[in-house]
Amino acid sequence: MIKPDGVQRGLVGEVIKRFEQRGYKLVGLKMLNVERSLAEKHYADLSEKPFFGALVDYICSGPVVAMVWEGRNIVLTGRKMIGATNPQASEPGTIRGDYAIEVGRNVIHGSDSVENAQKEIALWFGENLAE
Numbered sequence: 001m002i003k004p005d006g007v008q009r010g011l012v013g014e015v016i017k018r019f020e021q022r023g024y025k026l027v028g029l030k031m032l033n034v035e036r037s038l039a040e041k042h043y044a045d046l047s048e049k050p051f052f053g054a055l056v057d058y059i060c061s062g063p064v065v066a067m068v069w070e071g072r073n074i075v076l077t078g079r080k081m082i083g084a085t086n087p088q089a090s091e092p093g094t095i096r097g098d099y100a101i102e103v104g105r106n107v108i109h110g111s112d113s114v115e116n117a118q119k120e121i122a123l124w125f126g127e128n129l130a131e
């Protein structure tokens with residue numbers, strides 16, 4: 001998911017280009033304004049963290065672009081392409097390493113396991129996936 005800062009900064013094309021050029025296939029795409037209830041469900045595992053409220057505010061602060069990508073090792077490789085959570089630690093060449101400096105505005109979300117990817121696809125897309 002391209003987060004609101006990524007959309008506002010015009011990074012949608014850049015993010016899509018990186019995944020396409022790597023060889024991944026885009027199988028789902030939509031732009032939406034996120035309801036608080038969806039953001040809270042999406043980040044439910046972090047609900048006890050002190051930054052949870054600010055995180056939900058951020059995700060709901062403007063439109064996001066939700067995507068489903070398909071291809072070999074997409075979860076693991078996708079996380080590598082995205083880079084470390086805190087852009088202070090993100091390597092140059094990663095999306096966060098090239099486009100972010102703040103952990104609270106780090107451009108993009110990526111699912112952290114196949115199991116969570118399946119849950120998140122169901123949460124964000126339901127049955128509406130082209131395959």
Ligand code: ATP
Pocket residue numbers: 046051055084085086103104105106108109110111112
């Ligand atoms: P994401 O789930 O968005 O892909 P991630 O898996 O790299 O990020 P998580 O631990 O799942 O990292 O945290 C989710 C998001 O919460 C981060 O991307 C970041 O925007 C925010 N976040 C994480 N840690 C902090 C923190 N210490 N302070 C503020 N925001 C944070």
Ligand code: MG
Pocket residue numbers: 110112
């Ligand atoms: Mg995460």
